[in-house]
Amino acid sequence: MFAATVAATATVLGILLFLLGYLVWQGASALSLDFFTHLPTPVGEAGGGMANALVGSAKLLLVAAVVGVPVGFLGGVYLAEYDGGRVAFAVRYAADVLNGIPSIVIGITVYGLLVVPFGHFSTLAGGIALGLLMIPVALRTTEEFLRLVPDTLRDASLALGAPQWVTVVRVVIPAGMRGILTGLLLSLARVAGETAPLLFTALSNRYWSPGWLQPTASLPVMIFTYAIAPYDDWHHQAWAAALVLLAIVLGANVVARLALGGRSTAQT
């Protein structure tokens, strides 16, 4: 039994390390300053970069955060602090179901609701699709971290004559804030790599996206496009983009873990 658990653990670690190593091996050669600062070059021309995809991903995540953070955060506060029995159960259940919905389904829904009526693909539509995807994760992590705040703090505030909403805003949320921010960051990192919902919402773009209502390039879609293209040069660029994307997601995870290292506010 013990040996089996060790083997499983080693496998998990092994997969992660292999993935990292393979990406570095394949992608590092195509990584240069140009990759971060230049637009893609036309087919056949060497060099170029993915600056537009980096900026595009950032814009998509910004829209996603604007959509997902308020809904997820406030919903989580509701579940943790105003737990209304049946309603809370329904919300929690809905969030779990939403979490299980394949991202491509979210993508096609947004396509039907925001792309077709407006007649073109857009950064906004892509960001909203990502935002919808992050809501359930943001909601449940916010709820979890608020539940870690000890009831003795709520009691202390209520006993001082603070109404419940003041208790929530001035005592409970500040005490759980570090964990909540971490959870929100992780939920954002999770959707940063989503490709399927972007394929028919934000589409892609060889050039700088002219605006929020126009198609934009993004790292995941660039990886997809470049990887299935028949050019060696593009394959290397795809590996480099994959490496950058992984670095961003891993970086967010590490920052989150470090921030949580001294989780004393919620614990004491």
Next chain:
Amino acid sequence: MNMASSTLATAEVSSAKIVVRDLTVRYGSTLALDRVALDVGDRQVTALIGPSGCGKSTFLRCLNRMNDHIRNIRIEGSVSLDGVSIYDAAVDPVELRRRVGMVFQKSNPFPKSIFDNVAFGPRVHGLRDRVELREIVERSLRQAALWDEVKDRLDRSALDLSGGQQQRLCIARALAVEPDVLLMDEPASALDPIATAKIEELIHELKTQYTIVIVTHNMQQAARVSDTTAYFYLGRLVEVGPTEQIFTNPSRPETEDYVTGRFG
């Protein structure tokens, strides 16, 4: 039996701040308090004693409606403060808790600075003036006998204080709201003897201005700090009377068994 204790209570205490009649509390189907009647004297210390699970903490938390938040709880009977029924629909529990402060068993300072802890109540109630806040913080900390120990580090985290200091900070925080009544739920049970002595000394000083109800497991503590002692057992108020009488010459044999340590 309950009638007996209630007449006794009214007979012994002349000016009652809090009058409790027929208070019955159920958690689901469990009976936690059974028709309790008790008068709490103005500017007196009333100690509630009894073995664990006897209902004394439940009783205490009924006095500032902190039990309202518990699910499946049913509270019957009447509790009045200065003649006004606190469970009346017109009474806002938030307003009530400004007049009836509470100190908990486990010290629970907010993860904020010492100053912000004490200033929390006044700020919540709308006070913004820096100078006035300062005065309230200093006065409250002095009342809680903590000022001299913390006056140079008011902006430091309250969590850096020792256990006894934290509990006195919680008392200061409660006093900053200027309540009439202070409820204390085993305020010294987690403290060492020196810190406990300080809290007891504090209770002695505070009772000139405040009505205090204290739950304690420590018989000597009840004997030292209180004017009136009420003995609870299995959700019932067995006996209430002047502390000296309860400890030297109780009228009921169950009380005598408990206070002499033969039981509990």
